[in-house]
Amino acid sequence: MKDEIDKALENRDIRPTAMRRLVYQVLSRERKAMSLVEIEQQFENVDRSTVFRTLKTFQDHLLIHSVDDGSGAVKYALCDEDCTCTVEDQHYHFYCVKCGQTYCLKDMPIPPLRLPEGFQPENVNFVIKGICPNCQ
Template identity: 45%
Template sequence: MTNEALEQRLLKHQIKPTAMRMLVLNHLNKTSAAISLKALYDDFYPADRITLYRTLKIFEEKGLVHSIDDGSGAPKFALCEAACDVKEHNDSHIHFHCEKCNKTYCLQKFDIPDIHLPKRFIQKEVNLLVNGICDQCAA
């Protein structure tokens, strides 16, 4: 992705395109699996951990990334589809966590099925996590 494309994607989500934000967006764009704050920090060392955390939180608030609780103890972050924004954030897809390499993948072609709740139950969020072995580790 070019610097201009990175900047435009940030502006589309009402995010000021600072150098660090563009670097983080570019990194997320090149990553096939969701990434934890620790992994991002390791990749950007000696960058400030708080700056990276704030960048991810702004991205999440503005609908650029979504967080995933894969049971590893730390949330992971993945880029959202282009249609997500501040007002409409849709990450209703299956997430796959590999027990061998500990990577978590968004399986966006597989939607979470509709959940029919009992009367007066109010659904706020649905997450579906599949645990197993990814194609790379199975090979």
């Protein structure tokens, strides 16, 4: 398991540290996106700013992407190994209005955008709201 984590980190040019391994492990355990507070709650005695810095490093190296699901807290989820976080690589997210969980729908890529001339997309935010399988 440790080897797998190190490989995933090194694949994104991130030097594995104890903290980075732990945060990666938390995110890979779940298929859902997690907020900074939710991730922090997985640890005892960990400084929030340390977790935040780790997430920032992960995001800078395209290991994770952030999701704004409208809940007020930014959430984070792992990217696929070959993700480049361009608009073409982004997918729909599903926000469950009952449990508040946000899921990556990686099998549902964002359809090609046909924007009016002069508009250059950098980031899209497609969130479907509804009831997840766990809450039905």
